[in-house]
Amino acid sequence: MSPGVDGLTINWAPRSADLARIGPGTDDPDEAVSYLGIMSTAIVTGASRGFGLALALELAGAGWDLVVDGRHGEDLGRAASRIDAAGRGRVIPLDGDVTDHGHLRSLVEAATSVGGFSLLVNNASLLGPSPQPLLAEYPVEVLERVLATNLIAPLRLIQLALPYLRQTRGTVINVTSDAAVEGYEGWGGYGASKAALEQLSNVLAAEETGITIYWLDPGDMNTRMHQEAFPGEDISDRPLPATRVPAVMRLLDGNHPSGRYRAADLLAEEVGA
Secondary structure, three states: OEOOOOOOOEOOOOOHHHHHHHOOOOOOHHHHHOOOOOOOEEEEOOOOOHHHHHHHHHHHHOOOEEEEEEOOHHHHHHHHHHHHHHOOOOEEEEEOOOOOHHHHHHHHHHHHHHOOOOEEEEOOOOOOOOOOOOHHHOOHHHHHHHHHHHHHHHHHHHHHHHHHHHHHOOEEEEEOOHHHOOOOOOOHHHHHHHHHHHHHHHHHHHHOOOOEEEEEEOOOOOOHHHHHHOOOOOOOOOOOHHHOHHHHHHHHHOOOOOEEEEHHHHHHHHHHO
16 A cells, blocks of 8 residues: 555555566565566546547557546547457546546546556647637636646646556656647647646656656647647648557657657657667
């Protein structure tokens, strides 16, 4: 049993399947903790569609147990069926909004009920107005919701997850955007939220040296959010989210230190390997 935050207590013991994965003769939970950072349970937010769904499908196929969420129950249910069919592990779908602190607590509780988790992917994001307005016209109340979803919610979830991730020497992946570092006209609200998430990740990596913190820019993708950013435009030339997922797997399978990574660079490494 591990201490949590906000009164959340994390109960965890390795499953027989986990111990078998470690190897024969290992039945000590304390010893098991040092090994289970290899592959156990992942929380992926925003997994009902787009990049989150593509990543969850890949993780399921690689043997991970998954806790996934999305704002809309029907969409999440369909996604969960696909994720379940893609792998042999367990899939727990929890519909809800990441700005709801109670929902975030439920995600962590679900992951620990499965057997603990070693990976947290903060993927859920809110674009803001469509089309994107200039900052001079940006509704401040909308910006508050964008920041609540793209910055405050990931931090809250990280805070809930940290006690366990410290034990498993786990990994946090915060999905960011090139809008965090480029001055794209009309992207001030979303870009500011992602820039803040990047600095949060940067500081967290300095503070939590026992776990790995990645902030990953997947690049332009053919997703509903990207279409909303460019209403009426043809975005069919953008890469499908599934083509960017191997970049995440390269991070998880490799020895990359904490830091900011672009999917394009990671994929180029893979080609050159």
